[in-house]
Amino acid sequence: MTKWRKILLWVAVVLTIAKVWLPDSMIAPLEDWIHKADGIVRSVQDIINGRQTGNRGKKWVVAGKGHYTGSIDSVHDGDTVHIRDRDGHMHKVRLANIDAPEIKQAYGIASRDALKVRIEGQPVDVNVVDIDQYQREVGQIMLNNVDINLWMVQQGHAWHYSTIAKKQQDRLAFSRYQNAQLMARQKRLGLWHNARAIAPWQFRQQQKNR
Numbered sequence: 001m002t003k004w005r006k007i008l009l010w011v012a013v014v015l016t017i018a019k020v021w022l023p024d025s026m027i028a029p030l031e032d033w034i035h036k037a038d039g040i041v042r043s044v045q046d047i048i049n050g051r052q053t054g055n056r057g058k059k060w061v062v063a064g065k066g067h068y069t070g071s072i073d074s075v076h077d078g079d080t081v082h083i084r085d086r087d088g089h090m091h092k093v094r095l096a097n098i099d100a101p102e103i104k105q106a107y108g109i110a111s112r113d114a115l116k117v118r119i120e121g122q123p124v125d126v127n128v129v130d131i132d133q134y135q136r137e138v139g140q141i142m143l144n145n146v147d148i149n150l151w152m153v154q155q156g157h158a159w160h161y162s163t164i165a166k167k168q169q170d171r172l173a174f175s176r177y178q179n180a181q182l183m184a185r186q187k188r189l190g191l192w193h194n195a196r197a198i199a200p201w202q203f204r205q206q207q208k209n210r
Contacts, residue, residue: 061089063137065128072119077103078111078158080136081119083126094136095149096129097165097177099200100158106198107191111157114190118151119143129168154180156190159199 070085076092078100083091100115101108122143130138141148152158160177169177185192198206 058090059088061085061091063091063128063131063135065131065137067125067127069123069125071123072121075112075116075120077108078115078152081115081141083124091126092136093126093128093141094132094134094138095152095158096138096140097161097169097173098149098152098158099161099164100152101191101200102203105200105203106194111152111191114155114157115148115152119148124148150177150180153177154184156184156187156192158191161201163201 068085068091070083070091073082073084073090075081079095079098081093081095083093085091100111103109103112119141125142126137126139127142128137128139132138153160160181162174162178165174165177184190188195191197
């Protein structure tokens with residue numbers, strides 16, 4: 001079943017690239033199919049492995065600052081993941097200093113799938129720097145000494161959340177993320193293929209105003 005999940009994720013990546021040539025009317029139904037198929041494969045895999053589906057049976061910790069190691073249990077979207085620590089406890093983590101497109105927003109599914117391919121099931125180091133209003137840990141995720149938060153910006157899968165980052169990053173880190181976004185935009189990587197890409201915080205505000 002893991003093999004099938006990897007195939008689905010790679011198909012999603014190919015679709016992201018194909019957006020350069022194919023119209024959104026052809027891409028959207030395929031992305032929706034991949035999302036549904038992935039959910040089915042995950043559910044079947046959980047049943048085969050004797051695990052309960054959904055959040056039942058998982059021990060969730062109270063969010064707190066600090067450092068820990070664990071493995072990526074699942075990827076919710078392009079900036080939110082569930083991590084199982086070494087004690088088997090679950091953490092809901094919001095990637096610090098970045099903001100990825102919402103799932104219902106253009107490029108939202110592609111952003112999530114890119115993060116899945118990169119880190120799902122992998123061992124990571126987490127440095128929690130804050131707790132957000134939804135009681136999620138806000139942290140920096142490192143995989144083999146690679147800053148995954150920065151990687152998402154470098155690949156054009158997320159924005160640098162500059163208004164928030166100013167309060168959390170030092171000047172060097174802030175500059176590094178800003179330069180990464182500038183380079184991704186100039187190369188038209190990921191979401192930047194759309195010259196009129198809407199930032200997630202603007203998209204959320206538009207949804208509230210409807």
